[in-house]
Amino acid sequence: MKQIVIVAHGSPSDPAPQEAALQDLAQRVGALCPDDTVRAATLACPGALEAAFEGLSDPLVYPFFMAEGWFTRRELPRRLAKAGLSARHMRPFGLDPHLPALIAQTSHDAAIQAGLEPESADLILVGHGSKVAHRSKDSTYAMAETLRRSLPFWRIRVALIEEPPFLANIAAQSLRGLCLPFFALRAGHVENDIPEALEEAAFNGPLLPAIGEHPQVPALIAAAIVRE
Incomplete structure (x- = not known):
């Protein structure tokens, strides 16, 4: 069983709508991966990242970003380290070969x-x-x-x-x-x-x-x- 956390940037000025949209996406992905744990969090929603990782032992991050850039290479690792968390990360959405x-x-x-x-x-x-x-x-x-x-x-x-x-x-x-x-x-x-x-x-x-x-x-x- 894989443990996946879909992470997106979100909107700092109004975090709730994009957090809700990402949670909905995670539910739909989870329905297609019934043997896996699929969660989600936006970086802009306070406490969402920590809550998404709670209880996971070997998580993978799916970056719902269009590029492999500053957020995926620096900000996300920084946020994880600050929360005492670690995870391998998959190829970002924008670079998916399909x-x-x-x-x-x-x-x-x-x-x-x-x-x-x-x-x-x-x-x-x-x-x-x-x-x-x-x-x-x-x-x-x-x-x-x-x-x-x-x-x-x-x-x-x-x-x-x-x-x-x-x-x-x-x-x-x-x-x-x-x-x-x-x-x-x-x-x-x-x-x-x-x-x-x-x-x-x-x-x-x-x-x-x-x-x-x-x-x-x-x-x-x-x-x-x-x-x-």
Whole structure:
């Protein structure tokens, strides 16, 4: 029996909604892994990390992050050490080898549903970005490059929230297409910043849910647990 703790960043200003969303995700993953213990915690919710690890003897952390960066390599180990905890960690969600296929199928189906011909439309993959670190940007560009090898979109364009190329600028040059947020959880960027940037750019194509909200994500995580 494996012991898995799904960990995400969460929202420090309003931790409850994302903590609840992550707990729901853990329940759905657990239903697919009935022989394993699956729990969850956001780093932003006070006491959640310690509670999730309580009573576990050999836990594995599943980082529900889009990149292997500062939070997974430094902040999470620091938080665990501060609480007297230790755990091995799995590959982050954004680097799952089966995620590109899920994004490809999702974006292609959404284009067809919207009456768009992918061959003449843009797919805007919007990531977080960072003013101080490059891994968020790099992981978004890497995913876009992978998608270009399998998707027939006219262009697959990267846009970011916290550094150039900013979403409003990219969307203004891409009036025909759709936008897919390369995010794990629904937070301020997904709920507010992305729609506002698209409105500013007069982009009228579909805005898809964050890929981490996709109904197939629990199965993707469960499969990663089986492979571990």
